[in-house]
Amino acid sequence: MTNSKPILVIGATGKVGSRVARRLADAQLPHRAVSRATSPAFDWQEPTSWAPAMEGMHTAFVSFVPDLAMPGAADIIERFAATAKTSGLRKLVLLSGRGEHGAELSEDRLRNSGLDFTVIRASWFNQNFDEGLLQPAILAGKLQIAAGDKREPFVDANDIADVAVAALLDDGHNGKTYEVTGPRLMTFADAVREISAASGLSITYAPLSVEDYHAVMVSEFGKDLADLVASICDELFDGRNERLGDGVQQVLGRAPRDFSDYVRSAVASGAWQQAA
Template sequence: MPIDNPILVIGATGKIGSRVADRLADNGHPHRAVSRSTAPVFDWEDPAGWARAMEGMHSAFVTYVPDLAVPGAPEIIERFATTARAQGLRKIVLLSGRGEHGAELSEDRVRRSGLDHVIVRASWFNQNFDEGQLLPSVLSGTLALAADDRLEPFVDADDIADVAVAALLDERHTSETYEVTGPRLMTFADVAREISAASGLDVTYIPLSVEDFHAALLPVIGKDDADLLANLCAEVFDGRNEWLGDGVQRALRREPRDFADYLRTAIANGAWQQAA
């Protein structure tokens, strides 16, 4: 992609969006990183403001908040793609949810939009344990989730961002769907043991029923978010994601980062020190 084709980065304060924006900046590639706190503002709940954020842009990296699994998300993504095409954008790179039926419906809307597109499917990020929703659980010493003993191919956020940037900058990725995963399958009990061994913390995994998980979330994050997370666990922890994808290898021509690599980096950066 020519250097003068600017890129819109939606969700620039999130784990993946911020990494994508940082990589584009490091490459000297023109881009506009937007969120609800930027100027121009980008707010998924205010479609009237989308066009302004898109002005002068060639491509867009798209992350949808709260999640593509929520009801109505496919229709919102379709409206976004229609607006993008009207504003002259040529390509969408969509971060999608691996194994989520609702996310696949949104993917279909992007594929039918008439825009060039790349789909990047990911599930649980390694960085959830030190940057995201599971950080308080790690610090408390208890990972309690409705995941049973299911295997998960935890993927590194840096790998996801690398794939997204490659998809934005190189036309050879157009129309690809990349299933990005780590190099091995792990249970949450495995994760707790490896975090404990690497960090010196004492972290234990406790499997919960979906009902108990939902009840525990309600007073902390409210009904809407509790419903979303409980429903996602019920959907994706049925064995559908218990296999390794080759998206990192195909997109980047290298192997994905292992969870142990993530742990070394996280600890070097001071993760979990307040509880050590």
């Protein structure tokens, strides 16, 4: 069953939300893309902003900021889902974190909300290297993170967006949980080597302890973000995610985009040109 009723895109300036909104716009599907800067605005920390943003909407893509691993996120998602139900929304497509206990708590609150839902559990985004948290380190030529030699199936944000749009439009995905990953397992050292080889830049990988990484993060991004990211690394990089998911194949009927393809595209677009 195809659903073309109005779609709310929450987190429309984020890596995935912006791509979801772009796909809906390109397809000329009715939607409302919201963030703290839009009118109406949507702010996770201001619950009074939620209902006005939801008015007239049927389905929503939900990206929580800063991360569902944040303490208290599950309670916020539960309150959000209740507001969504009262506001007339029928279905939520939740972007979740793979292997995160806090994210799973939020998923459970959504499952018990009485709304239709689809959960998309994503591994680390390729785009973290050129659009997000890891970009400054790549530009500086030295990536430090508390990941050791653990392998991660980095996933492309474009694949996540394609899966999300499919779930938003097709009720056949209701009640499903999809694990979306890239097609192969890589260490962060592997990723840095590929970026270096394709870009011609000299980049090294320096694994840190969680404590040392936290100290680096505090100096660069402040304590709140440092606490969150360090705790995520401490939880996730124990080997639990060293396996592939098949969510992209299940939903889209094709293989996920390879990291090498992402790197070539990023280099071609000038993503790391500043360092050159």
